[in-house]
Amino acid sequence: MLSDQLTKAIMLPTKGHFIGIDRNNRLFTFVFALFPGLLASGTSVTLVCAFMWALVSLAARRFAFKMNRTDKIVAFCLTFYVLVTILSVLLHPNPAKGGAFILKMIPFLAIWAVLPRLRVSLPGRLLPFLIIGAGVGMMGSLLFSIVQTTVLSARAEGGAGNAAVFGLFAVLFGSISLLNAHSESKIERFIAIAGFACGLVCAFLSATRSAWLVMPVHFVILYWYLRGQTLPTVTNAAKVVGTVLIVGIVAVGAIKVTERFHALENDIVQLDHQPDDISSLNARLMLWSAARQALLASPFIGHGPQNRMTLVNEILDLPPEKQMTFTHVHNGFLNAAVDAGLLGVLAVLALLAAPVVAARRKEPGPGRDLATAISLLLVSSYVITGMFGIMFGHDATDAVFIYLTIMICWISGTSPYLSIPEVAARAEADKQALIA
Template identity: 45%
Template sequence: MNYFRQLLIAVLHPGNGSGSALDRTNAIAVFLFAILPGLSPNFNSFILLGSMVSGLYCLARARFPLNLSKSDRVVAICMTIYPVVMIVSIFVNPPFSEELDWIFRLLPFFSIWLILPRMRQSPDGHLMPLFILGAGLGMIVTFLFSLLQVLFLMPRAEAGTSNAALLGVIGVLFGGVALLNIQSPKSMEQKIAILGYAAGLGCALLSGTRSAWLVIPVQLVIFLWYFPKNRFHVSLRSLAITGSVLLLGLLALGSDQVVYRVRELQDNLSSLESTNGDITSLSARVALYKGALSAITKDPFTGYGPQNRMAAVLAEVPEGLRPQLPYSHVHNGFLTAGIDAGLVGIAALSLLLLTPVIGAWKKEPGPGRDLAIALALLLTSSYIITGSFGIMFNQKALDPIFAYMVALICADRGSTRYAPVVRS
């Protein structure tokens, strides 16, 4: 309990200097943002929106300068291209429908211009450890919530996301982020890192999100690159023992869900050769992919606009299948961008996905740069892999998470050494 009392002080303590109040609100916002995705992702949207409004107010009142470096502007422009392309596609592709709603959904991708200058009011190295620690704590609580759901309420865990696939993405991403804290010299933070990673994987397993499972081996490659470059404060022997025990526990808890989802995939593959017209999860995706590719080849330059997305796709699907495909996207982020804005949309999406890596790569050489690259790779790989089989953007939880994490990656200099949250 003493550690958590010190943690509360570390989060709420404003520090010294004229920017201390802003530093305190930054710390609270970043810490809560990392904890909440699996519990109530709507609050992430509120935090991002509040940070944008606050940043705009402070910039207008000249409480701090815009303070964007050349590399920051490159990242911000690359992020801005995607929503601009999508907004243009809305207005060049009639009929129009709910234009303001679609534009409002794109606001998170403009946020870096407002929230990055605000994050810069905190000392270098202050916010990133808070985010990583918060991710671990959030995953532990989310896993317990998910476990109760699977045991008593539903076959696939959703936690507080109301969507099993969304929980899978959040679990594997924030679990990976949590494990980065294993480099902390604080034993409690090391334990939270290991438990947070295991909890994140547990959420992915209990959600039954197969695309999230594909992210796990990619994350292992990232960890094998990052961890040897940094000094550990925990013995490899104890880490191996703890990891093995947790892995066995996760396999025991999630084995039924894994076996069920693998068998379901096998059944879906078998049903592709069937001619009885039954639609499964896999056959629905195949039909959507074929319809999307056909629609894109007919209009590869301007697309159809997000408001006409599914109408354009369903027009290329056999008439008998259309009533059985009640989706708002085609379960592939790149094809969805191509339907919305053509090849330009796919290019803008690809550039958007690279922004975390660009922001991290352009930092000063040092341990902070290595940490930022690891975080950027975890973020980008999670979105690309899961988004290639499901939803990627235009989602009220995933868009704010991506935008906020890009700003956080850019906020510190690369030469900043990692420090624990509780230092005393």
């Protein structure tokens, strides 16, 4: 049974100094992958706890501080974003109100301590837990979403508390799940395909149009990765199940796409005939226009995140009852521009480049291909959805981006792909390697 093999793969036999660290790394990676769709806030809490414990362990010299040149480049990209944000808070009025924004920067520094801790783990051992955790998490998220859309609301939010964030995580982790499609384990392949299908359905149920735009890009990335793998022979039973899944996804997608298309159509009509009424579309256009004006007023250093929405509302000059209550301008790049000007946009670009740099600077091999696929899935998800909604600044979206970036850094370019059964079979050998 896969559950027994999963337990054996995570819970290495006997005790030992590095065995304990490696075991916790495996468990942490698996649990983290479960959280985005089921309990999104759990990602940030888990990451911060891991960061704090890693700092304590580093101070106690429980493991060595090991970061290669690429690791440091990526870490500096994340740190640059932190420094720019802190600078933008301190250089502008109301710096005391910017304390919350500075606190949000703490997880971005986790790479300096968490990555050396992950280096204790043997090559290739953590990725299987990330990928299968993503699949299982998406299957659970679909059940959560069905209950929500049946009983509570028209749009599924999963455990994210926000339909847009849930849509982002659904399409991202559903796609990560499919990276197991070439596993030697039938159960793993089933979870990979089921997790991918559930992720797509969750994204449709979230009614997040920007997440739907991510799907064709992910199809291309997944095709690129999987075409280079040895895929199992598709049986007649698999063809039947696949056909049912495709029909189900298309049916759910057609219903939700039709609903959201009509909503967009109504917004466009309203924009022409009732321009004073603030619809979803009109609100975005107004926010983007105000953000552009704010950028032109201070193009190099912005206005500080603590003054963002106050300034936007001042520019819009709306009546009190119509003022925007959003926390961001629904575009990650414009958000950064209002906060810290062109320097802020440069910091976001550095942040988005970090996972791709981490993947492509590795030595050629199966590990680099897998790292590249994950990095492209991650960055495309954030860029596309971030053009119409939140990108960074949300605790869960920040935590997911940070930990996946750390994982991409951790992957060895030459390490082979391993399934859970293979990791379980190597448990005794891994124990000996960690003790040595």
